[in-house]
Amino acid sequence: MQHLDEGTIHAWLDGALSPEEAARVEAHAAECPECAAAVAEARGFIAASSRILTALDNAPRGVIPAAAPRKRVDTFVWRIAATMLVVAAGTLVVVRNRGADERSEATIAATAPSSAATSSVTAPVPPAAAGRNSAPTATELSPQTTVTDKAATATRKSTIVPAPAPAAVPRASLGRADNRFSGAGLRANQSAPVAENSAVMSSPAPAAAPSRISDVAAQDRTVGSETLREIARPRRIGASVTVYEVAGDTVTLTESKSVALESVVVTGAAATRQAAGQAMGKSAAESRRAAPATAAADSQRAPAAAMAPTVSAPAVGAVAGGNAGVVSATPANVITWSDPTTGSTFTLTGRISVARLEQIKARIERERAAAAAKKNP
């Protein structure tokens, strides 16, 4: 009888042979040392391969072999987030006219080639439109453009004059703004050497100025009908953060999950992420704080900047003048509630009144409920 082939030996050891065949193989293996050795080897292979395969059983979850695409998706998401930040910030540079004393609150808007798709420079306007509080003589000297941001929910218009010299930027807030944004995926901003403390960060165009918005007062009343737009979802461990835009303001909704990972290990990355989540609101407010340079002062500086646009900075995103005493920043209001069904805690933060926060909360809850209903009808 010829020697057993390996397949037959395995079939025999696996009990896959008919009784007659099995008897034949057994008999041969008993009298042929060569085949007996092959059987022993096959037993070894069977046992060893079982053992090796067992090592695969504690495969981690969620390691779908798409590691490379996943990373790309990440960058992609951040890129979208960054773009939205730029667009949204351009949209919602907030200027508020508070009280009856006609204090002018200037703030900053900037347009950039990169966001040109969403913004259009409509036309130069007569200097008189520059705002009642600006010094007329100085303003007349500066070229002006009215910028209409199509992304804006309302037709808010910013009157723009060229930026004051970067030297006017308070150093301290510059540094802070830089910290907040670095590491948050908005790498584009890091290279901008000046003028970081505005809501519009990555604009590479030297178009920036205090501006004046007249119809803000109306927005407070219309919050119910305004769209609640999700503009960013900064990632954060242990919580989901959503930044909404409502009527030209940003509010940050934080849903804290039950796992308090961050309270155990706060890494630098986590801290920056968190900062990034709040950065928009903060920077908007900060520019509000820093922005209200007296119109006269800005207007006087403006022509100089206009004549010499070769200010060394490649990116003059937006620049705020000093003289912060005119209007103090609106403090951030916070409301907190918890969802009994999920046990999550929600925190809604925004530099708007508590009443408006409550309105927004109601909207968010309605929309979440609607989304949940859609998911499991």
Add this chain to the structure above:
Amino acid sequence: VTDVERLFRTYNAALVRYLTRRLGDRDWAEEVAQETFVRALRQTSIQNERAWLFAVATNLVRDEARKDSRRRKHLALLAEEERETMVEPEETTLERAQEAAMARKAVDALAERDRLALLMREEGLDYNEIAEALELSPGSVGTTLSRARRRLVESYEALQKDREAREKNAAS
């Protein structure tokens, strides 16, 4: 098939293990296993349940690989989100992680048919069932399995030797 619940209870564990070993990802494996049972629901009659289930699961994996990766990307994102909120449940020692990595490598090095036959055999499918699921002739299953086992063990041992050599180098 009305007794899909019985099918599930009888075969789910083996099917998920098979798919986990095949795919290297438990979430994905569970998803494919569930889809397999959903298909079984639609079936009026199944001759050999186990062979049918493993064959369908195997085809689903194959189809999935061909399909666009949209769904997988989505899942990967979801899984990542979930992982961020999750503390690693059990500690895997370095030793075990290295063993798993080598096993993965060795299994991936096999030819697809050899790999599937071996993984099915490990879940207790007999030669006829394996032949049916993989559309092989029953007579060739022994050869397929013997080749798969030998190659798996040999490449695993080669990887082990590499590692030991590296560790020795590192130590000296």
